[in-house]
Amino acid sequence: MNWQIHLPALALAIPLLGAFASPVAGLGGRSIRNAWMVFISIATTAICLLLLNRVLAEGVMVYVMGAENWNLTLPSGLSWPIRIILQVDAFSAFMAVVGSVAALAGAFFSLQFMDKFTGLEKFSALYFLLVTGMLGMQLTGDLFNFFVFLEIASVASFGLIAFWRDRPEAVEASFKYMVISTLSAMFVLIAVGFLYGRYNAVNIAAVARMMHMGYAEKIALVFLVVSLTMKCGTVPMHMWTPDAYAEAPAGVTCLLVGVSQASLYGLFRVCFSLYGVSLGSTVVPWTIIVMGVLSMFIGVTMAVIQKEVKRLMAYHSVSQIGYILMALGVGLLAIRDPQAMAEYGFTAMKGGIFHILNYTMYKGLLFLTAGALFYSSGSRNLNEMGGLARVMPHTTFMFVIAAAAIAGIPPFNGFVSKLLIYQSTFAVYPLLAVVALVTSVLTLASFVKVFQTAFLGPARKKFEHATEAPGSMLIGMSILTIVIVAITLFPTWTLSHLVEPAAKALVDQAGYISAVMGGGL
């Protein structure tokens, strides 16, 4: 028996232990608390990487919590699964790695960024609780546990967004996020209730196996799509994103980007693995595509006019989510037609999944550089900054890389995924690709604006004592920079070794079902 079979459970248990033991580590003073935070983040990331490695080598992993055997999904000859089941395919493991890398960078960044504040043992407890919620949503094979982890992630985010509680804006942002999160969690619960009432099961694979489209299933689908797009900040429901992302401490914003990807993961797990071919009509794929297009365009036009750095970047994350939704919506459109899948659907899915990786890395990095700007200049307003490239050369360098990546300037990773999305969406409806291109140009425009106003220009008198961000903040930023540069240098390897298996796993509904349900009833 190999200890690696426990990896899915450890990926949740280690950050949970990190959260629960944070108050104890906080008793030992600053250095022990920081060491604990670094240790748990590195351990979580290592476990997620090992998990991805094992899933890519051996296919879908299942883990039954508390059973006599880790793969006992159908005990005593029952025909449906009981107990808490974790199910990890290549797509889940891919998302877990993406999220845990963002969490690692955010944790390193927070060490010195948060150093001048009190209550840090609670900060690190909530931080790891948020990591647990995010990983739980990505690794669970059970709809009800998805709801539970969604709630864990939401509750941890409320506290973290309002961490600077003496700022009324932070409290308002947290309250807004609380309303939205609670509403969407209730929607998910109602949807799970509908499916449970219909099939007596909450396991995704078990429900997917029996799935037969009727009114109850359609209602559940509507609730799930609305709530999960709301949680990842798609346009009609995006109003919480700028507030929450701008008001949270920068390290937390980096993690929140990863957490919004977990909701996106839930959306696509529901669409592809739970409903899959039984979706029937093209209404749901087109809804997702239209939401994606609206998010892209409205997000970026709102971003161009912003004056606050983090608010501007938050509107960009609305627009980048739009790319991913559009690409995976096109993939969903082609799911019933093998020919369309081969022609454009699979390319779109590869583009979308690659964009998830790229987006989390460069958007996390951009939020961290915005945090570094705030740390050094003490201001969030672009109009008050200027000439900071002189005092912050490292931050400037990393900002340029991230901005070039998000704008899709050719050698960088953003270009690769955007090109895949342009190519495939053009085959469906040329206007989609045109909107995507225009969005990309506007993205470039707004980041040129940030770069010009904050970093370039003459040195300002009030920043003559400003300094470069301290060590651990630079480490946090360089982790993401290294990942971006690595993807930029080896896009083909990334596509064939990470993205393609994830896309294949997402399309392969039968494989996902049989991992839990075995050969047959």
Place this chain on the structure above:
Amino acid sequence: MNPLSVVVRTICDVFAWFMGIFGVYIIIHGHLTPGGGFQGGAVVATMIAFLLVSHGGKKLLAFARPGFYSALETTGLLLFICAGFFGITTTLFYNFLAGQGGLFGSAVPIGPNSGIINSAGTISLMNMAVGLEVIGGLSLIIIYMFKGIRLFENAEGSGETGHDR
């Protein structure tokens, strides 16, 4: 909040103990009767609300130390995750104590019976852990919400204090 009359206070002093005992009963019978760690913990934490109403805020804040409740909370949470980790030679959260004899592992008799309290293995442990956590957490919530009321009663517009050092 001002203290109530001496009659109310005396009755509350006596009655609070019964509430504590009833909460603990719900916690340790969690696997046999309705309720469990959360519900029992909530009953025990009501004791704090009870004493707050009867004795008034000044006296309660004099003896209720937030640090103590934080410690209860942390102990409960750590006990919970440790009970999960001890089973990891089989699977995480495996009930390694059930059926092993001893304090937590009595065998469950076959046929109709009223239930045996020490038969649940790690489930009892986890109920107690969650109970401790909820006692600590809800008591802290009550204490801090009361402090929040006092903030407005003073009416100096002092506002919330931040985390700045």
